[in-house]
Amino acid sequence: MLNLCDVQTMKTLLEAAGFRFSKAKGQNFLTAAWVPERIAEEAGADEAAAVLEIGPGFGALTQQLCLRAAKVLAIEVDQTLRPVLKQTVGAFDNLEIQYADAMKLDLAALVKERFAGLRPLACANLPYYITSPVLTKLLESKAFESVTVMVQKEVAQRICAGPGTADYSAFTVFCNYHAVPEILFEVPASCFMPQPKVTSAVLTLRTRREPPCEIPDEALFFRVVRAAFAQRRKTLPNALAAGFPERTKDELTERIVSCGHKPTVRGETLSIPEFAALARAIAE
Numbered sequence: 219m220l221n222l223c224d225v226q227t228m229k230t231l232l233e234a235a236g237f238r239f240s241k242a243k244g245q246n247f248l249t250a251a252w253v254p255e256r257i258a259e260e261a262g263a264d265e266a267a268a269v270l271e272i273g274p275g276f277g278a279l280t281q282q283l284c285l286r287a288a289k290v291l292a293i294e295v296d297q298t299l300r301p302v303l304k305q306t307v308g309a310f311d312n313l314e315i316q317y318a319d320a321m322k323l324d325l326a327a328l329v330k331e332r333f334a335g336l337r338p339l340a341c342a343n344l345p346y347y348i349t350s351p352v353l354t355k356l357l358e359s360k361a362f363e364s365v366t367v368m369v370q371k372e373v374a375q376r377i378c379a380g381p382g383t384a385d386y387s388a389f390t391v392f393c394n395y396h397a398v399p400e401i402l403f404e405v406p407a408s409c410f411m412p413q414p415k416v417t418s419a420v421l422t423l424r425t426r427r428e429p430p431c432e433i434p435d436e437a438l439f440f441r442v443v444r445a446a447f448a449q450r451r452k453t454l455p456n457a458l459a460a461g462f463p464e465r466t467k468d469e470l471t472e473r474i475v476s477c478g479h480k481p482t483v484r485g486e487t488l489s490i491p492e493f494a495a496l497a498r499a500i501a502e
């Protein structure tokens with residue numbers, strides 16, 4: 219079996235296909251074999267699982283997923299990788315590769331159609347330029363048991379941050395509403411070709427079957443969260459007044475106080491249950 223993290227093998231095959239690394243497509247390929255092995259292992263890929271991989275690139279992670287899972291569906295936007303992937307992972311009969319922009323696909327429909335009877339997982343070394351939109355799409359699809367991804371270390375820390383910290387954001391709340399995130403391990407820049415300027419981290423998000431607390435109106439909940447973080451230096455009454463122009467500031471302040479907060483509270487200190495309680499109070 220080809221060592222798909224061997225730099226010489228990579229250079230030879232990529233050059234033969236006329237491939238040029240594209241920064242715009244977030245192309246940093248793994249060159250340390252322990253990384254894709256550990257990601258595939260931690261993702262829980264096994265004979266009962268079907269894995270959606272976004273961005274197979276040269277195929278290092280794809281190979282490790284194919285060795286473990288019943289089925290792998292890989293989505294690659296770059297057509298010039300077609301002859302390369304044919305050589306590196308083309309022999310796996312449990313692999314299907316679609317050449318498409320993952321952002322434009324209906325992931326829930328794909329999973330339903332291709333992964334019937336198997337445990338649906340998502341796994342990827344994500345292109346940095348679309349980390350948040352792809353994660354949003356994967357989680358909103360509600361189609362996966364877990365999502366295991368390599369992202370910039372700072373993004374992983376932001377996703378796992380607690381209320382009241384500088385890293386806590388609307389995206390933190392979004393991810394924790396849909397899943398339980400956990401940082402698994404860090405990957406230094408030296409493990410990639412070309413080397414990125416940042417350290418990466420592998421993160422797993424175990425998706426929740428139920429929201430973490432009572433949230434009758436998901437849209438209103440996220441409207442409150444977005445408003446709170448849109449003006450995070452402002453007090454919560456001021457931030458909500460900007461996000462809910464149809465309500466008076468006095469009314470919003472009264473709802474905030476009814477939830478046990480001071481009018482001087484900042485939105486960035488609220489936990490998910492506290493945002494949920496506030497959304498319920500605003501809905502009344």
Ligand code: SAM
Nearest residue numbers: 246247248273274275294295296319320343345
């Ligand atoms: N999985 C390989 C690895 O770990 O070595 C490559 C990872 S590289 C960081 C990201 C990959 O995602 C590239 O192959 C890139 O072409 C692909 N990609 C970028 N944007 C994409 C998109 N919108 N849809 C699908 N694939 C995309």
